[in-house]
Amino acid sequence: MYISVDKDVLCTADASxxxxxxxxxxxxLQKFLEIVLQQxxxxxxxxxxxxxxxxxxxxxxxxxxxxxxxxxWKKYFPQIRxxxxxx
Numbered sequence: 001m002y003i004s005v006d007k008d009v010l011c012t013a014d015a016s017x018x019x020x021x022x023x024x025x026x027x028x029l030q031k032f033l034e035i036v037l038q039q040x041x042x043x044x045x046x047x048x049x050x051x052x053x054x055x056x057x058x059x060x061x062x063x064x065x066x067x068x069x070x071x072x073w074k075k076y077f078p079q080i081r082x083x084x085x086x087x
Contacts, residue, residue, distance in 0.1 A: 001040045003033070007049030007065055015065045018052045026065055030072055037076045045073065 007015040014026035036042075047069055051062055 003045040005047045018055045
């Protein structure tokens with residue numbers, strides 16, 4: 001299974017996007033992903049839904065969501081190393 005997390009699903013309290021947003025809390029997303037990670041063989045994952053830096057003032061929310069999701073991945077895949085990609 002491949003997991004793609006689009007942060008547009010998250011509520012405005014947990015992420016800021018330049019698209020329409022959902023109403024799922026980050027905590028609920030983490031709990032759901034944890035169930036999937038426990039029960040499925042995961043081949044890969046990605047996180048998308050970053051805010052356009054010129055249109056978004058609350059990037060700290062997105063940074064926090066990214067960090068929480070990365071912590072979850074590392075719990076199940078300790079071989080993951082952080083890599084910064086400057087664009």
